[in-house]
Amino acid sequence: MIAILGAGKMGEALLSGVLRAGRRPAELMATVRREERGALLRERYGVQIVTNVEAARTASTLVLAVKPQDMGALLDEIAPHVPSGRLVISMAAGITTSFVQDRLPADLPVVRVMSNTPVLVDEAMSVISAGSHAGEEHLKLAEELLSPVGKVLRIPESLQDAATALSGSGPAYFYYLVEAMVDAGILLGMPRAAALEMVIQSAVGAAVMLRDSGEHPVLLREAVTSPGGTTIAAIRELEKHGVRAAVLEAIEAARDRGRELAGG
Numbered sequence: 001m002i003a004i005l006g007a008g009k010m011g012e013a014l015l016s017g018v019l020r021a022g023r024r025p026a027e028l029m030a031t032v033r034r035e036e037r038g039a040l041l042r043e044r045y046g047v048q049i050v051t052n053v054e055a056a057r058t059a060s061t062l063v064l065a066v067k068p069q070d071m072g073a074l075l076d077e078i079a080p081h082v083p084s085g086r087l088v089i090s091m092a093a094g095i096t097t098s099f100v101q102d103r104l105p106a107d108l109p110v111v112r113v114m115s116n117t118p119v120l121v122d123e124a125m126s127v128i129s130a131g132s133h134a135g136e137e138h139l140k141l142a143e144e145l146l147s148p149v150g151k152v153l154r155i156p157e158s159l160q161d162a163a164t165a166l167s168g169s170g171p172a173y174f175y176y177l178v179e180a181m182v183d184a185g186i187l188l189g190m191p192r193a194a195a196l197e198m199v200i201q202s203a204v205g206a207a208v209m210l211r212d213s214g215e216h217p218v219l220l221r222e223a224v225t226s227p228g229g230t231t232i233a234a235i236r237e238l239e240k241h242g243v244r245a246a247v248l249e250a251i252e253a254a255r256d257r258g259r260e261l262a263g264g
């Protein structure tokens, strides 16, 4: 039995992915804060909605999907009820495995995961790290849970905040760029719907080439950038405005914010 504690956006996305991957609703339970949310999840997926304590007592794998700020309270609530031998998977940004371990009974294995919203379309990037009581079998269980909804990579926990900044938040940066490009289309007099279609399809085409061609992004960009042409005129402006430096600083700021989150 797998329990998802705090089935909000990420928890629901994982729940739906795990069901798409073929697990039966009877193998899954979820916890929520609001009753209407529970009714909706029960109706949508046929899973059991239970209390945190019931989930802690029953499930062999506990997936903690609350906001980092709510993690301390959730752990305090379930700590007296988690039997030994259970696997705890934390999906929260910034929360370390030792933060979780310190609040739960001794020796419980904890795996830290940073996934992203493309879980919803089975294209997630999930990075996992083992806490000090978790071993190969626990990482394998986490991989089993997450690989049907996308790619899974093992990394040292010291890089988890960087991964949060890169791939956890990553989709937001691409959406932001799409928004900005659509605005540029509007500036140039393009109807909004047409601009959106052009930008989205360009993004999809670029993403598929990045994934499937095996070419380095620099080579792919160079292939678009004709001598004396249009693309280089745009790139000159991006360089002039320090876009590359802005990206470096933005992602570093996201990493630093992740480091602060466990402290509330």
Ligand SMILES: NC(=O)C1=CN([C@@H]2O[C@H](COP(=O)(O)OP(=O)(O)OC[C@H]3O[C@@H](n4cnc5c(N)ncnc54)[C@H](O)[C@@H]3O)[C@@H](O)[C@H]2O)C=CC1
Binding pocket: 005, 006, 007, 008, 009, 010, 011, 031, 032, 033, 034, 052, 065, 066, 067, 068, 070, 073, 074, 091, 092, 093, 094, 114, 115, 116, 117, 168, 169
């Ligand atoms: N949204 C994103 O793109 C990503 C989020 N994350 C992480 O996933 C976690 C969840 O994020 P979201 O799903 O975006 O947030 P969310 O706010 O949609 O979901 C959290 C849910 O937990 C519920 N909750 C809070 N305390 C509870 C408790 N004591 N018992 C039961 N339910 C409780 C809330 O009512 C809410 O529905 C966060 O820790 C975040 O850092 C990780 C990767 C990406």
Ligand SMILES: O=C(O)[C@@H]1CCC=N1
Binding pocket: 093, 164, 168, 169
């Ligand atoms: O913004 C956040 O804090 C979460 C973690 C990674 C993506 N969203």
